[in-house]
C-alpha cells in the first residue's frame with residue numbers, strides 16, 4: 001500500500017451487499033464497486049500514468065495485483081457517462097480505485113483510505129465523492145470512529161478530499 005488519504009466522512013449513501021461477494025457504494029457522481037478481474041487492465045493503465053505513479057509507485061508490480069493483499073478492500077471508482085448528452089443511454093466508466101485497510105488492535109483501532117484517479121478525471125470532485133462514500137461506509141456500516149492519513153504533506157488535492 002502507498003500513501004494514505006485522510007478522510008472526513010459526511011453524507012454518502014449506504015452500501016448494498018450483493019449476493020456474489022461484490023459490494024456497491026454510491027455518493028454524488030460516483031459508484032464504488034468491488035474490484036473484479038474485468039477492472040484490472042484499466043486500473044493498471046491508470047496506475048501507469050506519471051501523475052498516479054508519482055504517488056503510488058510500483059503498486060501493480062505483482063502479477064496478482066490487486067488481489068495480492070487480503071488486508072486491503074478495493075473498489076473501482078465508476079462514473080456515469082452520457083454519450084451524446086443522452087441521459088437515457090448511461091454508460092459506466094472506470095476512473096480509478098479506492099481502498100481501505102483496518103487495524104483491529106484495540107488501542108490503535110482505525111481504518112485508512114487510499115485513492116487514485118485517472119488524471120483526466122482530476123479536479124471534478126470525483127475524489128471527494130469517492131472518499132465520502134467510503135468514509136461513511138466505514139463509520140456507519142463498519143463502526144469505525146477513527147480514519148487515519150499517510151498523505152504526503154504536499155498532496156493538496158488529496159488532503160482536501
Ligand SMILES: CC(C)(COP(=O)(O)OP(=O)(O)OC[C@H]1O[C@@H](n2cnc3c(N)ncnc32)[C@H](O)[C@@H]1OP(=O)(O)O)[C@@H](O)C(=O)NCCC(=O)NCCS
Nearest residue numbers: 004005115116117122123124125126127128156157158160
Ligand atoms: C488526490 C486525488 C484522488 C484527488 O481527487 P480529485 O477528484 O482530483 O479531487 P477533487 O476534485 O475531489 O478535489 C478535492 C479538493 O481538492 C481541491 N483540489 C483538487 N485538485 C487540486 C490541486 N491540484 N491543487 C490544490 N487543490 C486541489 C479541490 O478544489 C477540492 O477542494 P474543495 O472541495 O475545497 O473545492 C487525485 O488528484 C489523484 O488521484 N491523484 C493522484 C494519486 C494520489 O495522489 N492519491 C492520493 C494518495 S492516497
